[in-house]
Amino acid sequence: MSTAITLAAAADAERVLALMARYHEEAQLPHDDTHRATVAGPLLDGSPLGAIWLIGPSRAPLGYVMVTFGWSMPHGGLIGWLEEVFIRPSVRGRGIGTEVLHAVTVNLQRADLRAMHVFLPSDDAGLVRFCTRTGFRAVRTPTLMTDPL
C-alpha cells in the first residue's frame, strides 16, 4: 500500500466538497453545493451513518471515497454501501482506486463490517470490472421499490 487514506473530518470540508463537486460534474449528477454540504457535513462531523476518506496527502488529496453504513439482518450486523469514489483524472490508471478500496475494506473489517454493497448502473461494464477486481461479486438482484417521501 503506497497511497495513504485519511478519514476526513470537519476541518477537511472544503477539500472534500471541492472534490465532490468535480465528481458530480463529471458523473453528470444534479447535486448543488447546498445538497453536497447537507449530505457530507454530518459524515465529516462523525455521524455513524457514513464516512469519507481522502486519498493521498490530506492537504492536496488525489480523490475521496464515501461509504455509508447500514444494519442488516441477513448479514448479521453492520454493512457498508460504496457510495462514491473519485480520483483526479491526472492520476487515474495507476491502480490507486483498487488499492484504496482494499485499504478502506480492511479498515472497516476491523470495525466489524460484515459486507460491502455497491449499486452500479447495469450497463457500465468498466465499473463492474473495477468492483470485481476489488472483491465485489454480482448477486442476484432483487426487485427494488422506493417510497419517495
Place this chain on the structure above:
Amino acid sequence: MSTAITLAAAADAERVLALMARYHEEAQLPHDDTHRATVAGPLLDGSPLGAIWLIGPSRAPLGYVMVTFGWSMPHGGLIGWLEEVFIRPSVRGRGIGTEVLHAVTVNLQRADLRAMHVFLPSDDAGLVRFCTRTGFRAVRTPTLMTDPL
C-alpha cells in the same frame, strides 16, 4: 388509524425476539436466536442504524416492523430500508400491515426521512402488491454487487 404502533426498546426484547423467530421460521430464513439477538439488540438499545416497532398492545403485540436506516447522496440525507414486517397469522387480511406501514412512514417523515426502500424477491407478486398499496414504486433496479467480508 386503529392499530397503535410503539417503538420497541430494550424491555421489549423478549417479545420482539419471539415474533422474529416466528417470522424467520415462516419465511424459512436460517437465523438462530443468537443471530437475532445480535442484530435486534442494538436497535432496541437505541442504535441510530434502525428501529423496531411493535404492532398493537405492546404487552401482547400482533406483530412488528423493522426498519434500518441509511444515508444517501441522491436522496439528500436519511433513508430507510423496510427490512422485516410480520403480522400474526390469526389477524392477517384486515389491512393492519398497510395501516401500520403508513403510520411508520408518517413517523419517519417527521424525523426527516427522505425515502424508504425495500428489496423484494422478484417473483413475489403478493409482496409487490402490498408495497405498491403503501406507496412504494418499482424503480429501475441497478446491478447490485456485494463484497462478503
